[in-house]
Amino acid sequence: MEIERKFLIRTMPENLEQYPCLEMEQGYLSINPVIRVRRQNEEYVLTYKSAGMMSRQEFNLPLTKESYEHLREKTDGRLIQKKRYLIPFQDKYTIELDLFEGFYHGLILAEVEFSTEVEAMEFLPPDWFGEDVTFKEEYHNSVMSQK
Helix, strand or coil, rough: EEEEEEECCCCCCHHHHHHCEEEEEEEEECCCCCEEEEEEEEEEEEEEEEECCEEEEEEEEEECCCHHHHHHHHCEEEEEEEEEEEEEEECEEEEEEEEEHHHHHHCCCEEECCCCHHHHHHCCCCEEEEECCCCHHHHHHHHHCCC
């Protein structure tokens, strides 16, 4: 089960370059249900996600580079490209800060994953976070790929 909240960013955190960064590219074979292929640096994954906004089932299957490239050609819509910075927060969480490139250049979103829905709803974000867009479908990458 994936439980996460998503936020726009008010201001960028300081010293972003000190955090691990992943180069990501992802495309969608289907958006209902969500079936995604992703390259994350040199790792390749096929993901199934059930319906939902904050909580949903998620299953990942590793792919070879060749399988990823084959499936990438079959995706619908735009490829989503982004850099993801992994920022520790409160010794318990990792903020996944996504700086979008390509068509969505300039969009910046942060995601935080939780163990329970109660924990997610009680989460107090840092001051540099902006609007909570967890329940706004237009900020789901699968929906963005279709615009």
